[in-house]
Amino acid sequence: MLGALLWAVGRSVFVFLAFALLAAFVSPLIFPRSIPAAEAQRRSAADGRAIVYWRPGCPFCMRLRTVLGVTSRRAYWVDIWKDPEGAAAVRAVADGNETVPTVILAGTPHVNPDPLWLRKRLRAG
Known part of the structure; x- marks a missing residue:
């Protein structure tokens, strides 16, 4: 149970960081x-x-x-x-x-x- 929870949190953090990097890369502020x-x-x-x-x-x-x-x-x-x-x-x-x-x-x-x-x-x- 704890392993599944950690997996879900880790995956959520990964997705968040991926989208944050994508947003920074395509931002006109770059x-x-x-x-x-x-x-x-x-x-x-x-x-x-x-x-x-x-x-x-x-x-x-x-x-x-x-x-x-x-x-x-x-x-x-x-x-x-x-x-x-x-x-x-x-x-x-x-x-x-x-x-x-x-x-x-x-x-x-x-x-x-x-x-x-x-x-x-x-x-x-």
């Missing part, structure tokens, strides 16, 4: 604060940081953000669903599509870049 495209472009021109165009719910954006880890703070993030100018910037370099993540690094656009490659570039400065 991304750095988004700024408008115009501000990101102005700041990037001044300090040379990359601009990452993304949108909530995009699994490729989640993957990029997860792989970048704390390095993601070395880029400006623009949510294309909140910023029409950001969406237009993505369409301009992605054959008219809103393909994200799109990264502008040193003035060169990279559509859905390899996260490890980008992390290496961001760490290099």
Whole structure:
């Protein structure tokens, strides 16, 4: 009887932790604060940081953000669903599509870049 009770409690704790991790992973809070495209472009021109165009719910954006880890703070993030100018910037370099993540690094656009490659570039400065 006690074994069955412990099994049920253990399973409940496991399910709770699994859902908590899933909620944290898909939360929009996992991304750095988004700024408008115009501000990101102005700041990037001044300090040379990359601009990452993304949108909530995009699994490729989640993957990029997860792989970048704390390095993601070395880029400006623009949510294309909140910023029409950001969406237009993505369409301009992605054959008219809103393909994200799109990264502008040193003035060169990279559509859905390899996260490890980008992390290496961001760490290099």
